[in-house]
Amino acid sequence: MLLKKHLTPELREELKNRVTPNGVTLDYVANSGMQNPDAKIGVYAGDEESYSPEFFGKLFDAIIADYHVFGPEDRHVSDLNPAHLHGAPNLDPDGSFIISTRIRVARNPAGFAFTPAISAEKRLEVERLMVSALESLSGDLAGTYHPITGMDEETRKQLVEEHLLFRDDDKHVADAGIYRDWAEGRGVFLSHDRKFGVWVSEEDQRIFSLEDGADLSSVFDRLCRAALALEDKVPFAKHSRYGYLTSCPTNVGTGMRASVMIKLPKISRDEKAFKELCLSMGLQARGMHGEHSESGAGGIYDISNKQRLGKSEAELIQILHDGILKLIEMEREAPQAAAA
Numbered sequence: 002m003l004l005k006k007h008l009t010p011e012l013r014e015e016l017k018n019r020v021t022p023n024g025v026t027l028d029y030v031a032n033s034g035m036q037n038p039d040a041k042i043g044v045y046a047g048d049e050e051s052y053s054p055e056f057f058g059k060l061f062d063a064i065i066a067d068y069h070v071f072g073p074e075d076r077h078v079s080d081l082n083p084a085h086l087h088g089a090p091n092l093d094p095d096g097s098f099i100i101s102t103r104i105r106v107a108r109n110p111a112g113f114a115f116t117p118a119i120s121a122e123k124r125l126e127v128e129r130l131m132v133s134a135l136e137s138l139s140g141d142l143a144g145t146y147h148p149i150t151g152m153d154e155e156t157r158k159q160l161v162e163e164h165l166l167f168r169d170d171d172k173h174v175a176d177a178g179i180y181r182d183w184a185e186g187r188g189v190f191l192s193h194d195r196k197f198g199v200w201v202s203e204e205d206q207r208i209f210s211l212e213d214g215a216d217l218s219s220v221f222d223r224l225c226r227a228a229l230a231l232e233d234k235v236p237f238a239k240h241s242r243y244g245y246l247t248s249c250p251t252n253v254g255t256g257m258r259a260s261v262m263i264k265l266p267k268i269s270r271d272e273k274a275f276k277e278l279c280l281s282m283g284l285q286a287r288g289m290h291g292e293h294s295e296s297g298a299g300g301i302y303d304i305s306n307k308q309r310l311g312k313s314e315a316e317l318i319q320i321l322h323d324g325i326l327k328l329i330e331m332e333r334e335a336p337q338a339a340a341a
């Protein structure tokens with residue numbers, strides 16, 4: 002766990018009495034890791050200040066450098082121009098492997114605590130801010146906000162099943178304080194065609210573009226338009242070197258996770274080896290219902306870029322694209338399982 006690796010006794014001593022203006026302490030940012038020995042990272046920032054050298058910057062810097070392989074002189078530059086995506090044609094035109102493609106970016110309104118540490122009152126203010134910005138979008142980005150509070154159970158389940166809504170049952174997230182006052186102030190905005198949406202006050206504000214099939218360019222184009230249109234209305238928290246700031250340090254930089262839901266039954270039979278293979282290509286394999294979920298029947302995985310900082314959005318998508326092409330080729334060439 003990166004928390005345990007980098008929070009040395011000396012560093013703990015140095016940081017232990019610090020409190021950010023939003024009341025965030027070291028014990029608070031480290032709680033999820035302390036409660037969950039299987040956590041890979043273990044820390045969540047409570048606010049922008051958590052990343053500052055005045056507060057817990059030394060800890061976050063070490064974790065960020067380790068996870069993203071980010072040097073002390075490196076600076077993040079974002080590039081949300083779809084024209085800069087080169088050579089990423091449809092990954093699976095026949096639809097033999099890829100079910101759907103999703104790209105999300107994580108953002109947080111500047112001047113507010115992040116969801117792990119925000120007050121109930123401020124969370125409602127963030128919801129009003131986000132919904133008002135979202136309701137001003139037009140064209141294919143226009144849609145409706147669906148608050149979780151008051152939603153009928155049938156609709157809620159259906160939206161979760163369709164990967165359009167988040168839940169409150171991930172222990173790592175719970176121990177970070179993100180589900181406090183559930184489900185007040187949370188919901189999902191969905192465009193009429195449901196290919197664009199925003200999760201309001203999940204781990205961050207999560208802007209996503211999602212469609213069936215494997216057309217990365219189309220999904221990225223919509224994502225860029227949405228993220229830029231929203232940033233016009235809501236200034237987001239940014240860091241001079243780390244770009245967009247997020248609750249979890251794995252997301253700083255682009256805040257972007259681009260993924261395909263893909264069927265690879267043969268090469269994923271040995272799941273551990275398969276996950277290692279993905280990592281060696283700069284990719285991460287998750288289960289069929291997101292982080293900490295199981296793979297779907299028939300070897301269905303959500304595979305995405307692992308790194309989010311130090312490379313532009315277009316470059317990260319290229320890594321995903323090239324890696325997925327390789328995995329598909331390996332799946333095609335893998336021998337059939339021996340009959341039982």
Ligand code: ADP
Binds near residue numbers: 163261303
């Ligand atoms: P993130 O933290 O990036 O938002 P999660 O692992 O929490 O991702 O998953 C969020 C939701 O998005 C889950 O329902 C997951 O199955 C869904 N999802 C991720 N990638 C895809 C994809 N390519 N197609 C469809 N749904 C996806």
Ligand code: MG
Binds near residue numbers: 204292
């Ligand atoms: Mg998530």
